[in-house]
Amino acid sequence: MNTPTDHFDEREWRLQERALREERLASADGGDDGIAAYRKVVRALREPLPDALPADFAANVAARAACAPARGDSRVERWLLRALVAAFAASALYVVANDGGDWLRASASLLPAADATALRSWGLALGACIAMTWALGRMREGHGHAAMR
Amino acid sequence: MDDGRTPEDRALVTAVLGGEPGAFERLVRDYQGLCWHIVRRMVRDPEDARELCQEAFLRVHQCLHQYRHDAPLKAWIGQVAYSIAKRHLERKRIPVADSADDEGVPLHERVADDFDLEGAVADDDIARRLHAAIERLPPLQRTILTLYHLDELPVAQIARITGLAEGTLKSHLFRSRKRLREWLAPGMGVAA
Numbered sequence: 001m002n003t004p005t006d007h008f009d010e011r012e013w014r015l016q017e018r019a020l021r022e023e024r025l026a027s028a029d030g031g032d033d034g035i036a037a038y039r040k041v042v043r044a045l046r047e048p049l050p051d052a053l054p055a056d057f058a059a060n061v062a063a064r065a066a067c068a069p070a071r072g073d074s075r076v077e078r079w080l081l082r083a084l085v086a087a088f089a090a091s092a093l094y095v096v097a098n099d100g101g102d103w104l105r106a107s108a109s110l111l112p113a114a115d116a117t118a119l120r121s122w123g124l125a126l127g128a129c130i131a132m133t134w135a136l137g138r139m140r141e142g143h144g145h146a147a148m149r
Numbered sequence: 150m151d152d153g154r155t156p157e158d159r160a161l162v163t164a165v166l167g168g169e170p171g172a173f174e175r176l177v178r179d180y181q182g183l184c185w186h187i188v189r190r191m192v193r194d195p196e197d198a199r200e201l202c203q204e205a206f207l208r209v210h211q212c213l214h215q216y217r218h219d220a221p222l223k224a225w226i227g228q229v230a231y232s233i234a235k236r237h238l239e240r241k242r243i244p245v246a247d248s249a250d251d252e253g254v255p256l257h258e259r260v261a262d263d264f265d266l267e268g269a270v271a272d273d274d275i276a277r278r279l280h281a282a283i284e285r286l287p288p289l290q291r292t293i294l295t296l297y298h299l300d301e302l303p304v305a306q307i308a309r310i311t312g313l314a315e316g317t318l319k320s321h322l323f324r325s326r327k328r329l330r331e332w333l334a335p336g337m338g339v340a341a
Contacts, residue, residue, distance in 0.1 A: 008319070016323065020298065040333060041326055041330050043276070045297075057181055057202070
């Protein structure tokens, strides 16, 4: 249960912030009891913590990191992934080289004769799709930057 | 740069990702103070805190390629450290922030066991009692107070680290400082 004095009070907040500024600047005590009390609080809060990380912490962590797999996957995994992609590409090339001619002929026989008007319509539709995708991407990017601010 | 992103950080990240010798150690040295402040304020046990700091930097090393330079590196690393410390507390079922009941309990009632509240008025003693009172605050409040006063981070960056709204953070800061001051009042003769 919150006490009534816990409600945010803008005047009291300004007093706290003034005490922080005065303590940072090491200003002379102005004789205000409220500020003086808050300055004591701020002074205690600005004191370094009683213990710290060991002096060789950074070197030890760096040594451990050097042994650990970087970037979320190991070198072996990356090598295996590349090998898999290469094998897949080689298989695809082999199939296209063998049967590609037949596929092309079959596809060409199914298509109607080229018509300039139809080609222009399809071109416009394709252009509109690209433009809309680009515009949506820009809008999303704009929202992302606004959320960061 | 105004928002805390610096060309030095960008260069440092590039160097670490490029595997430049000594780059990651430099990054750890630059940010171990911040990481320690966050984790140590969240977790009371110093040994646990040291291990969690190490875990935080190993995570940073693993995930640095995901850092998009859209926030200061300091805030990004702080976020990693905070989430690791928070998860540790959750695993141990330690409340991160004040429970509703604790909010109403004055600090002097929580600290009174260890100290004579009416006795000392000397500055050293006041400071000692204040530190004890700070220690008794919940982990989240302790962390926010330290990041704001000791690390001098702006509220916006603390909001990024903790995932809390700026208004919530200001409210935490306001209430914690007010309670510390009220707790100080009997020893100092200051009207709360």
